[in-house]
Amino acid sequence: MDLPPGPSAPAIWQTMAWMTRPGGFLRRVHERFGDPATIRTYWTEEPMVLFSSPDSVRAVFRLDPAIAPAGQSWEFVRPFAGQHSILLLDGEEHLRERRLIQGPFHGERMRAFAPMVADLARAEFATWRGRVVALERMRELTLGIILRVVFGARDDADTAALRGAIDDTLATVRSLPSVLAMAVVRKDLGPRSPWGRFRLAVERFDAMLFELLARRRADPGEADSMLAVLLDQREEDGNPPSDRHLRDELVALLVGGHDSSAASLAWAFELLARHPAVQARLRDDDPAYLEAVVKEVLRIRPALTIAPRLLLEPVEIAGHTIPAGTQVAACLWLACRREDLWPGASQFRPERWLEGPAPNPLSWIPFGGGVRRCAGAPFAEMEMREVLRAASGLTLRPAGTDPERARRSMLVLVPHRGAEVLVG
Numbered sequence: 001m002d003l004p005p006g007p008s009a010p011a012i013w014q015t016m017a018w019m020t021r022p023g024g025f026l027r028r029v030h031e032r033f034g035d036p037a038t039i040r041t042y043w044t045e046e047p048m049v050l051f052s053s054p055d056s057v058r059a060v061f062r063l064d065p066a067i068a069p070a071g072q073s074w075e076f077v078r079p080f081a082g083q084h085s086i087l088l089l090d091g092e093e094h095l096r097e098r099r100l101i102q103g104p105f106h107g108e109r110m111r112a113f114a115p116m117v118a119d120l121a122r123a124e125f126a127t128w129r130g131r132v133v134a135l136e137r138m139r140e141l142t143l144g145i146i147l148r149v150v151f152g153a154r155d156d157a158d159t160a161a162l163r164g165a166i167d168d169t170l171a172t173v174r175s176l177p178s179v180l181a182m183a184v185v186r187k188d189l190g191p192r193s194p195w196g197r198f199r200l201a202v203e204r205f206d207a208m209l210f211e212l213l214a215r216r217r218a219d220p221g222e223a224d225s226m227l228a229v230l231l232d233q234r235e236e237d238g239n240p241p242s243d244r245h246l247r248d249e250l251v252a253l254l255v256g257g258h259d260s261s262a263a264s265l266a267w268a269f270e271l272l273a274r275h276p277a278v279q280a281r282l283r284d285d286d287p288a289y290l291e292a293v294v295k296e297v298l299r300i301r302p303a304l305t306i307a308p309r310l311l312l313e314p315v316e317i318a319g320h321t322i323p324a325g326t327q328v329a330a331c332l333w334l335a336c337r338r339e340d341l342w343p344g345a346s347q348f349r350p351e352r353w354l355e356g357p358a359p360n361p362l363s364w365i366p367f368g369g370g371v372r373r374c375a376g377a378p379f380a381e382m383e384m385r386e387v388l389r390a391a392s393g394l395t396l397r398p399a400g401t402d403p404e405r406a407r408r409s410m411l412v413l414v415p416h417r418g419a420e421v422l423v424g
């Protein structure tokens with residue numbers, strides 16, 4: 001069974017392009033081979049077929065998880081994410097975990113977190129002066145938000161201890177040479193090897209988290225964090241969730257929600273700095289315009305490029321029969337940026353969301369789709385709105401003349417200079 005066409009360059013070359021110039025790589029693949037196209041990278045052991053038209057995206061999102069599990073694509077996060085992680089489960093187990101983890105994201109409960117996010121954001125922007133690398137600042141801020149709102153850290157001591165442990169763990173997996181070294185040798189060659197350092201960092205982080213859970217169980221306080229909501233839940237047997245289970249839930253929210261939000265916000269600043277008219281309109285504090293800005297940032301720079309599923313059986317997608325043992329992916333990056341779906345696709349134009357007609361929902365898919373659509377999407381959009389509103393008093397200019405291109409940092413695409421902006 002033939003796979004759809006794709007680049008014939010060796011996998012090592014495709015991997016380098018995928019990591020260092022993912023935007024250009026995906027655009028060229030699409031221009032040359034159309035939809036679908038097959039790429040080969042070290043990202044996955046199997047070749048990956050990318051789909052980006054609304055019909056094929058719908059077909060990928062509707063694939064039966066028994067035939068096309070998504071959990072296996074996250075296998076490499078298992079050492080940190082843990083065995084209960086929603087990211088790694090499929091089928092019934094996944095749906096059960098999803099119901100639990102979505103508890104804190106509903107309506108009123110979620111809206112109650114907005115003032116906390118706004119406070120943390122205002123404190124952050126009060127420090128912005130001169131040249132700022134927005135990605136670094138947004139990693140700090142979004143981690144601070146997760147620690148406060150998700151993990152329920154109550155004071156500076158809690159926050160500082162967890163922040164240090166998380167930074168150590170994530171630093172190991174964010175660097176490309178470390179990830180490649182770990183993928184090649186997942187052996188503990190001592191505390192100085194990448195894998196050894198990573199294991200130690202995870203152990204330190206777990207010890208701290210279990211200690212926090214013990215304190216919260218002893219003194220639940222007000223239900224003012226996602227942890228408080230999760231602590232209140234009952235498993236199917238009526239028992240409260242175990243520490244291990246809670247730990248894996250919190251880590252799934254951290255892994256899913258930290259880098260993705262930081263990258264999306266960094267892109268927002270990179271784009272705003274180059275669009276003074278959009279900054280000016282944001283100062284009017286019009287909620288519809290703010291929402292349009294958030295949607296447009298997520299469209300033009302979706303932080304995650306693909307939603308992959310591994311085929312265990314052959315399937316037909318949009319007239320193509322794809323064999324078992326292949327990864328199929330809805331390509332979020334291409335779907336959100338195709339010229340035939342988005343007139344003037346490469347222009348950052350929030351106004352497009354205020355003028356009709358509404359876009360096809362299967363072409364705006366920064367949060368993926370189907371049963372695995374981002375569980376934190378309502379929170380992510382609220383967080384972006386609050387942060388951008390808190391920043392609307394700043395005047396931003398780009399630090400360099402050329403727009404920043406995308407490079408990969410772990411799972412997400414970030415501006416290659418980290419979104420350097422000049423404030424004031």
Ligand code: HEM
Nearest residue numbers: 253256257260261264304307367368369372374375376380
């Ligand atoms: C702008 C920021 C974000 C973006 C662009 C984003 C995007 C995504 C995408 C593309 C997926 C995979 C969907 C698929 O495979 O079809 C995903 C999954 C997930 N995200 Fe997000 N996300 C963001 C923020 C967050 C936040 C803030 C949280 C939690 C606090 C979160 C939690 C999760 C979880 C738990 C999953 C796994 C869902 C599952 O497997 O059922 N995300 N996200």
